[in-house]
Amino acid sequence: MSTSEILFWFLSVLALFSAIMVLVSKNPVHSVLWLIVVFFAISGHYLLLNAQFLAIVNIIVYAGAIMVLFLFVIMLMNLNKGTEPQKNIWMIFSGVISGGLLLWIFISASISAGDIVGKNALLKDGDIGLIQNLGKVLFSEYALPFEISSVLFLSAMVGAVVIGKKN
Amino acid sequence: MPIQYYIALASCLFCIGVAGVLIRRNAIIVFMCIELMLNAVNLLLVAFSKMHYANAVTSDAKTIVGTDAQLFVFFIMVVAAAEVSVGLAIIVMMYRNIHSVDINFLNRLKN
Incomplete structure (x- = not known):
């Protein structure tokens, strides 16, 4: 396993774990911080694909500007007490089921499409980025x-x- | 790296965003999940750009195939920044009027 593969798996696990933590955090401030971790992981993916301009723009615009705007609004509204109102268990259940079905459709439609079988994304090389x-x-x-x-x-x-x- | 891995990763991130929009009640968290979906699409565009570049570079070493996709990602980021500024202004105004960001109270435009 080469270094770039190890980096790919590490960044993927980091991105997925942080994305799930965005959903399950009770405190909106923690959600914002986890979303910043997701953006850094995606920037790492861009660097791995040698898209350096997009990596730095992603950090500056998303993690730097947009997330600060979110944090500013949350603290302005004083929402950092974890005030999620009454939870309906059936709503959560149906939301997770719908997201899972959508994921199933995406994966099953794309995994065997003739255009992409055996194609590779070029890591590290290539100067178009x-x-x-x-x-x-x-x-x-x-x-x-x-x-x-x-x-x-x-x-x-x-x-x-x-x-x-x-x- | 096979392109299927990137498709699976971006699909997972997108569907986590969809599930977040469906299950969370806080309008700001819903908005953040929309940003997550936009980022999943951006990641997939960059991966496809490098896939087409890898195909074209074998025949022509000076090719710039795939530049368009990376510029599309740039424009998506521009539109997302504009969207966030207007959307957060709307959320702040609604909070000022009804003192809540629960989307159950935001289900009608009137009042």
């Missing part, structure tokens, strides 16, 4: 979507201010 290549394509072929996404950010900012304003 480096910032030089991505930047070239982003600012030539995808220049218009890039500019449109800045308008999207502007409208989201204006929308957040308008919604959050006290009237």
